[in-house]
Amino acid sequence: MSEVAVKPNNDLSKSVKAFLTKYSIYFILVLLVAILTFLSPAFLKPVNLINIVRQISLIAIVGFGVTMIIITTGIDLSSGSVIAVAGIVASKFAHPDTYPLAVALILGLGVGLLAGAINGFFVSIVKLPAFIATLGMMLSFRGVGYILSEGHPITNFTKEYDFIGSGYWLGLPLMIYILFGAAVLSYVILRHTKTGKCIYAIGGNQQAAVVSGINVKKNLMFVYSYAGMMSALAGIMLSSRLSSGQPTAGLTYEMDAISSAVIGGTSLSGGIGTIQGTLIGALIIGVLNNGMDLMHINAYYQQVVKGSIIVLAVILDKARNR
Amino acid sequence: MSEVAVKPNNDLSKSVKAFLTKYSIYFILVLLVAILTFLSPAFLKPVNLINIVRQISLIAIVGFGVTMIIITTGIDLSSGSVIAVAGIVASKFAHPDTYPLAVALILGLGVGLLAGAINGFFVSIVKLPAFIATLGMMLSFRGVGYILSEGHPITNFTKEYDFIGSGYWLGLPLMIYILFGAAVLSYVILRHTKTGKCIYAIGGNQQAAVVSGINVKKNLMFVYSYAGMMSALAGIMLSSRLSSGQPTAGLTYEMDAISSAVIGGTSLSGGIGTIQGTLIGALIIGVLNNGMDLMHINAYYQQVVKGSIIVLAVILDKARNR
Amino acid sequence: MEEQYILEMVDISKSFPGVQALKGAGIKVRKGSVHALMGENGAGKSTLMKILGGLQPADSGKIILKGQEVSFSSPSESLKNKISMIHQELTSIPHMTVAENIYLGREPLAGKVFVKDSDQNARATELLQGLGIQIDPKIKMVRLSIAQMQLIEIAKAISYNSEIIIMDEPTSAITEREVEHLYTMIRNLTKKGVAVIYISHKLNEIFNIADEVTVMRDGEYVNTKKIEELTRQDIISMMVGRELTHMFPKVEVEIGEPVLEVKNLTRAGKFNNISFTLHKGEILGLAGLMGAGRTEVMESLFGLVPANSGEVLIKGKPVNIKSASDAKKNGLAFITEDRKLTGLFLPHSVKDNIIAASLDRFVVGGIFMNEKSVNGICEDQKKLLRIKTPTIEQKVKNLSGGNQQKVLLAKWLLTDADIIILDEPTRGIDVGAKSEIHALMGELVKTGKSVIMISSELPEILGMSDRIIVMHEGKLTGEVSRQDATQDVLMSFATGTI
């Protein structure tokens, strides 16, 4: 009950430090951008920046759902497969002169919701470790993708469906607006709703959440279903961008999405994480990929550099949780 | 409130139940074998059983190291890449008329040890989450594999080197003996040495391990290095089996190794797990892959079945931790 | 001084980011004596001992062990110097056996590598028997109760054959009977010349076992005195730095009609035929020894673990409570005994902790949280309970134990429940905070609420309760009114000797 607990030695240096640790991940991004701008003049052109944001939009959108899952101490390895299945289902209903756009969208998102709910069922009701449940579903959903598409890409879409991935509005790709919308929606859910509070509580201490009368099962079901839907959204966008619904789509995207979340400060032990962090994490990955391409770094070395920088970013960001 | 929840109170049924839960994973394997024998007469032939064991030897050996890592609450996503790098390095020194076999083996295993030590450094000294550290190294090591091999397979080995992966001794493939040796070594380390106790202690309660005077850093370094070496051993075996050291070798093997461990009862939250469990887990995966091929199940459906059975096995095994 | 000190810690300072935990603190301990270390929550007792145990380095200061200046950079160095420690936080490894836990890090080895399991088990058996602890060393730690785990930790600390044993709140999870047993063990140790540093918030224990007392406040050394020179009040005022008059400030409230009736509640293997009644404005004490099943009854009452049979009536109406949210709807609140395990969200802010059980009350438009009202109400709670924190955004893990307990209380008070179950509400809490929590209980019953208080501290039960029921091995063995209750009566019910 003493005052020992609060005794800053130096107010200024303390607040600077607090600021730096709180926003360290932003500084890493800024630093990376600065270095790349210096090394490659093409980097900072608006058209390239737009390009980067569009490229990361898929993994960021997947990452938003995954972030919520990781906050509840879970993980989702099935995202990449859900991308494929949802893309295929939506593609099947996107041929000209068959159904209105809404049908493709609703079925695509619906199948993602269902896939997510299956994950949620295993994790929240059957109480399997999320890693193994979603690993199993990663295999199963991918198989379903092959079965539904019979191994072949599905092509030939309506103009409206094509517009999702290739359209522009007010000079910006539609995909960027979708990214923005998904980010705002996810942010609001996590930060400003009861569900968001429950998600953090479950991740912070599941037993305490139960005792506090929080419906853990219901909230976990929500989180996994939401993440499934976000993956499906990415799947629809990807199939439209490529003009093709493919059973191989989204392979290993789950790892990029998880990396984005973790680089962005989401803790794999749960209870901690933000949507804006994940967005920054995805941007760091995107900026890296793009920058290395612009600098014509040999592809073999790109992997080494990317791996090292991911580790470095997390090291620099570690101060935050200290 | 007033309903009956659990009512055992029967000594016999209780001890049967205890037995079943303790060995549940073995029963799952036996059940699977029984079903497959019934469905496919070719399954139970000795030559097929030998096949299965040889086929799982790689992921089981990787799995032994990964098991120890998971027991310490860590994870290793870089195993597949270490397989490639070690295979390439060993292959480079396995050309006829250059060096004795020992050189290829020592350098191959040495490079695995080094890779593992790098993972260990990030996890134990820098204190990064193992997931992100080994994810970064997965990328980096894979890149190193490409750089060392210049993207091409390395072929043309000495007879001795070829013998590792294709040789027979007393009617059994050499690979099975290596598997057996690695299993026994790993089992003894984990069950009967001080290091093994330390590994369980670190995973069970790291704080407790520290206050008991255990050198957590040293033991973590050991575990990651050992796992790196096991992956390297698998890499050497693979390159010999294929007569070719390839930069693409071992892609996604880390997931199979982790699955083996988890199916075999290793808990991703640490402190629990056995080598024999992982061996059984790998056998379950191997029996499944083999059985589905023998039963001529369509490859697309195989993925669905495999995913579902992994989940099912873990559900059935869950009683064990109750 | 007639005899040489075995240990002197002089002028020790230590700071954590933003916190000066120790400012020139120190302690001098004689061979073969029990030296109590006292101080409020956050005074720096554990930190000082962690420095001695090699867990944390001091920023400055000296440690003199048997005349030699030493410094320990790891627990193993400290252990080598014959200093062992029972930690405030339980440090057992759940899926290893009792023997493995005890001999962790110093297993009997064959050929320097292989652990001799049977040797280890034999040694553990011998050790536990010698200490009179009836636990099979081959069973896994996870199967023990918290109290049994604490006994194992005590046994483990003793098994090092150390010259100095630090006991940081060794009795936080065990009850009077085991405490008596611990006294015996300590007396045997001191007879052999072992020095014990004993940290506890329970004054009774200090007067029972300690030879000398050192008091710390705000990370600083206050004073050291022989126990004979001290009264309770002396220690308290040294610790708090002011006079603390009311220890158990019992508020007299008129007891009203029954609000909760429990009839024949049974859960197989845990408790049997539990029946009791709680009245409006009443504080009902629930006493008993370790493992008596008190917590279990409350868990079933609160819907966390279903009972097999029985009936519960609230305000005369039968209710069927199957989950915590049912319980909340029926006006129950449950402040659980282990605030870290089942109470708090440690990585989260004070604010998020306080609102966690009453989220619905802040929801606007069906889904959104009304941040403004959250902030306002949390600030009110902070003031009301005098929670010491710079802001309500502070992470709970950075608060001291007492303040954490208050956050937990705030969470449940916010639900505005009529029936408040407090399970060990002052465990590990210093006297100052304790009396504040007791005062608060008075406030609650004054406003017409009712309280069930489980406590293993008999003075607390006796001081606070209007009526006391006692459990023994899953059965209700007695009921006494405030007037008739004495330590002896309660103990005989609790041990089943009546």
Added chain:
Amino acid sequence: AQTATTAAPAAGETEATTAAPAAPAEKKVVGVMIGDMSAQFHAYIMDGMKKEAEKYPDVEFVYVDGKFDPNVQMGQAENFIAEAVDAIVYIPGDAAAAKNLVDKVSTAGIPLIGVNTEVLPEDMDKLTSYAGSVTIESGILLGEAFAKVMGGKANMIELQGFYGHEPQIMRHEGILEAFKSFPDMKILKEDSGEWNRDKAMQKMENIINSDLNGKFDAVICHNDEMAIGAMKALEAAGMLDKVKVAGIDATPEALKYMKEGKIAFTVFQDARGQGAKGIEIAVKVINGETVEKRYTIPYVTVMPEEADKYLALYE
């Protein structure tokens, strides 16, 4: 490898007679090892196989997916040997790593029919027969046709297959081979699109934004999927009129885009023809008919005006 593997067929025969009731009556079995079912091109080969297989209702064909992992294929070959199938049709995921597999199957005495991808030259003899092309030729044709289209002078971006995969290595070599006689065909940048439309599109977008913008006038891709990805990125950047894109495979989509003038040309590899041939040979072999050692199915360069003809093949 001798002792046990030679024992395999023998063990198989003895067991087969006493087999469980589920054993089908004397139906011959052909194991078909696809290199990677997720690769578009292999999927088309499999289509050809399945169509051909319909002609032989009394033979059972078992398709397994090698996932582009030679170790997986090795395991599948072992499984087929254990099962004592009557013949194996084999699309190698990798030539170098096929050595031991070929050894094993031939030691076991099971006819092995290679399809699409050659194994190492010294192992070709051990195949019972081979239906396919010479991989390097696809690269040579692609390079030569590009030289023709560009008038012998171009600055190109090369989007290669997944690094380390057999066709990636051989096609790259073929392209370099072809350009030996066209010194003005320059490759400004090599990168990998991993056979994948998605990855190729991202790579192209980044290249378009780099300092290479305006400096290249052709994108040479190791397959049509990547060509389509590159084409889409160029189209979005409005550069398609200045840059020519081509790939290999003649997939229906690529042919469609050729008709629209978005892709310059492609190199046809008769996926279905190869697949069908492989099955046909296998059936002949198990019926005891003699087969030739090699059925070469050549690559053909396809220009836009021929697109319809090739599209018709997919009907």
